Amino acid sequence: MGIIFLIIIGAAAGFLATRIMGLEMDIITTVVIGIAGALIGGLVLRMLLAVMGMMAGLVGAVLGALVLIWLWQLYLKR
Incomplete structure (x- = not known):
């Protein structure tokens, strides 16, 4: 269940990360x-912030x- 939760949160995190970095992908x-x-x-x-629970998953x-995204821009998108 934890991995499925991270995948769902990951889709939202990718959207947020591209908006924070000002990218159109x-x-x-x-x-x-x-x-x-x-x-x-x-x-x-x-693993590092187990005390924070699910909030650590979203922040992470x-x-x-x-x-x-930073690495992708740095090495792959030239």
Whole structure:
């Protein structure tokens, strides 16, 4: 159930991350980056900040998506 929750949150996190970074991306890329960011950031932050519970998952999802978008812009979109 936790992974499914992170995937759903990841889709929203990808949308938020692209808006925060001022990018216009297609929906598939946005969702994939958000899901990957949610899985990476959410799991890491949940391990480190278990006290915060689900809020750590959302914060981690957005931060993970932001990092992935930054890396994507830096290395893949030249």
